[in-house]
Amino acid sequence: MPHLVDTDILIDLTRDNQGSIEFIDSLENAWSISAITGLELIAGAKNKREVSEIGVLLAAYSTHHMTEAIERRAFELLLAYAKSHGLRTLDSLIAATAIEEGLTLATRNRKHFEMIAGLALDVPGY
Numbered sequence: 001m002p003h004l005v006d007t008d009i010l011i012d013l014t015r016d017n018q019g020s021i022e023f024i025d026s027l028e029n030a031w032s033i034s035a036i037t038g039l040e041l042i043a044g045a046k047n048k049r050e051v052s053e054i055g056v057l058l059a060a061y062s063t064h065h066m067t068e069a070i071e072r073r074a075f076e077l078l079l080a081y082a083k084s085h086g087l088r089t090l091d092s093l094i095a096a097t098a099i100e101e102g103l104t105l106a107t108r109n110r111k112h113f114e115m116i117a118g119l120a121l122d123v124p125g126y
Helices: 007-014 018-026 035-044 048-059 068-085 090-102
Strands: 004-005 032-034 104-106
Touching: 004 068, 004 090, 007 018, 007 035, 032 035, 032 090, 035 048, 035 090, 068 090, 090 104
Parallel strands: 004 032, 004 104
Antiparallel strands: none
16 A cells, blocks of 8 residues: 655655665655645754755655545544544644545654554554
């Protein structure tokens, strides 16, 4: 199944983490990102140079944008998991994107997502 790669793995990739590079390479071309990941990367950038580099990175990869179905699913996920498990808004949108697009979510943040019914996870061990 194709993968939706979470922000944490892309951060590792931008830091030239060998494990993340090998993981991404193992996916070949069967992966994409959520537009929300782009927002998270820009929010975490330290300066304009990093923002520019992130823009180049994001332009190189297939990106899933928000749809009404994704927004509705994220709302349902927040209702189900925000108070009981601490699911946050941006993570709900990323998880909803994976579910609605039929993708496996690749993340190192198992704790943020493991409680979500119907979400396929791939947690790389690097």
